[in-house]
Amino acid sequence: MLIIYNLLELRTALNNIKLKEKQVGLVPTMGALHQGHISLIKRAISECDAVVVSIFVNPLQFAPHEDLAQYPRNVEADCQLCEKLGVKIVFAPSVEEIGVTGDTETQTNTTTVIPPESMTSGLCGKYRPGHFIGVATIVTKLLNIVQPDRAYFGQKDAQQLAIIRRLVIDFNLPVNIVGCQIVREESGLALSSRNQYLTPEEKTQATILHRSLQQAAIAFRKGIKETASLIKTVKNQLATIPEVKMQYVELVDPATLQPLTIVEKTGLLAIAAHLGKTRLIDNIILRQPIVAIDGPAGAGKSTVTRRVAKELGLLYLDTGAMYRAVTWLVMNSQIVVDDESAVAKIVKGVKIDLIPGNTPHLPVEVYINQQEVTQAIRTPEVTANVSAISAQAAVRKELVQAQQNYGVEGGIIAEGRDIGTNVFPDAELKIFLTASPQERAKRRLSDLQNQGYKDINLKQLEQEIIERDNKDSNRAIAPLKKADDAIEIITDRLSIEEVINKIKELYSNL
Numbered sequence: 001m002l003i004i005y006n007l008l009e010l011r012t013a014l015n016n017i018k019l020k021e022k023q024v025g026l027v028p029t030m031g032a033l034h035q036g037h038i039s040l041i042k043r044a045i046s047e048c049d050a051v052v053v054s055i056f057v058n059p060l061q062f063a064p065h066e067d068l069a070q071y072p073r074n075v076e077a078d079c080q081l082c083e084k085l086g087v088k089i090v091f092a093p094s095v096e097e098i099g100v101t102g103d104t105e106t107q108t109n110t111t112t113v114i115p116p117e118s119m120t121s122g123l124c125g126k127y128r129p130g131h132f133i134g135v136a137t138i139v140t141k142l143l144n145i146v147q148p149d150r151a152y153f154g155q156k157d158a159q160q161l162a163i164i165r166r167l168v169i170d171f172n173l174p175v176n177i178v179g180c181q182i183v184r185e186e187s188g189l190a191l192s193s194r195n196q197y198l199t200p201e202e203k204t205q206a207t208i209l210h211r212s213l214q215q216a217a218i219a220f221r222k223g224i225k226e227t228a229s230l231i232k233t234v235k236n237q238l239a240t241i242p243e244v245k246m247q248y249v250e251l252v253d254p255a256t257l258q259p260l261t262i263v264e265k266t267g268l269l270a271i272a273a274h275l276g277k278t279r280l281i282d283n284i285i286l287r288q289p290i291v292a293i294d295g296p297a298g299a300g301k302s303t304v305t306r307r308v309a310k311e312l313g314l315l316y317l318d319t320g321a322m323y324r325a326v327t328w329l330v331m332n333s334q335i336v337v338d339d340e341s342a343v344a345k346i347v348k349g350v351k352i353d354l355i356p357g358n359t360p361h362l363p364v365e366v367y368i369n370q371q372e373v374t375q376a377i378r379t380p381e382v383t384a385n386v387s388a389i390s391a392q393a394a395v396r397k398e399l400v401q402a403q404q405n406y407g408v409e410g411g412i413i414a415e416g417r418d419i420g421t422n423v424f425p426d427a428e429l430k431i432f433l434t435a436s437p438q439e440r441a442k443r444r445l446s447d448l449q450n451q452g453y454k455d456i457n458l459k460q461l462e463q464e465i466i467e468r469d470n471k472d473s474n475r476a477i478a479p480l481k482k483a484d485d486a487i488e489i490i491t492d493r494l495s496i497e498e499v500i501n502k503i504k505e506l507y508s509n510l
Helices: 007-019 035-047 075-085 131-146 155-170 193-197 200-206 208-221 227-238 301-312 319-332 340-347 380-390 393-407 419-423 437-450 458-474 496-508
Strands: 002-004 024-029 050-055 089-091 150-154 176-180 244-252 267-275 278-286 288-294 315-318 352-359 362-368 410-416 429-434 487-490
Touching (some): 002 007, 007 089, 024 035, 024 131, 035 050, 035 075, 035 150, 035 176, 035 419, 050 075, 050 131, 131 155, 150 155, 155 176, 155 267, 155 278, 200 208, 200 267, 208 227, 208 267, 208 278, 227 244, 227 267, 288 301, 288 496, 301 315, 301 410, 301 496, 315 319, 315 362, 315 393, 319 352, 319 362, 319 380, 319 410, 340 393, 393 410, 393 419, 429 496, 437 458
Parallel strands (some): 024 150, 050 089, 150 176, 288 410, 288 429, 315 410, 429 487
Antiparallel strands (some): 244 267, 267 278, 352 362
16 A cells, blocks of 8 residues: 655556556545544445545634644554555645645635535534635545545535535536445444544433434424424434534535425435534435345345335335346347447447336336337346346446436335445345345246246256356455345245345334
8 A cells, every 4th residue: 555645646656557447436534534434445445446545634624713733633543544444545645735724714825616605504514614615625626636536425424525516516527426324333423533522421412413313214204394393303302412502403405405494305404513522413314215125146136125115115126127128238239248348338328217017027117228128138048148247337337327316215125236235325224135045046947937948957057046146246346245234134934925024124113
């Protein structure tokens, strides 16, 4: 791992990486790395060839009365942690090297980036004037210096995340901003570098922030959509811990940060409060839950998922059918499946429509470029090639974006091999559904026989399943794995009804 302090050395190192056509990820931090930062770094490493972690305590985002001087710093320990995680470069510039001094009030001779006032006048911006000018200025500098393909930010700083997404759009910056879910202690307290300022008693008291947001989320799922009622729920909970001094509770649009009076589709419910001398923030996205079901081929995911969707009134997102449809399209275009350049051209702009089916064995009708392929994508030939196609970067990029568009409003259930780890890492409920290769081979044999195929060798099916598991688990992009917060259900000795009831029970407890 390289530890770099100056721009010239950084650019030289990055040029060497990019000459090899490597995808670069950036994780901007202010150091004092904790599990929240680690989750960002791990996500970046899983999706990029080389990851740069910047460590820079940004003076521009601190007001004169705030805790810049006391902000925790331990670059040596941070670098050791980054090296263990597999980071390629740590960029730790001085304020002189990056070109700033003082704070936003003294930067009269420095160009700054000023986000739209509509996005900075509420939430934290109301109480921290100039803060988001400082954030936007330094983030823009880092994006310009590193020029990453992807940059990773935590959802805990939701206002910051929305503003950065906006500046990337407004400045036409060629980077994908990846928002990552909040990492919490077992108590529910959102991880923050400032948590170390809290006494043990204050840490316990601080958990009321998340609990109050959860109560509002429960009310929302029960049909309460009026902002006034939801905010009242939060305030009533906060009032039970008088040591927590509320600064604000606001409900806004997650993208524009504009206040909402009613949550029609989705909303950002955010809170800031003081506990002793420490200022804490937290938030939650209000939407109907997303259920993500992952697992290897033949574990019963499709059957279970479509039944749960019907019984819970959720939209069934058949991601497997989407990848099968692209595989069918490639095969019928007479293209070699491992010709990634040719496949990328075929998949660019592909249109896949999933229409609810009318029969239990056909949960969706599948159309690709307006051609109906519902049955055609279920053949052994397509099955044999779908892993090779789905592992390709261009295919995944196109289809993951399409799938995430479905999930903006929540209220869906999806199954696949990386739904909880890659497509919907912020899903409210994650299930890892699995079974032994022997059990899955028996199920696959039965399915093929029901489709009219004969002379199918059970041992061969079992070997193919083992090989596919190995290929899916070791592919470079979005490999099959159980999400850290997923609940594993082994289905070998369970009936379909038992599995469905387990998932419905978990859903009811959200």
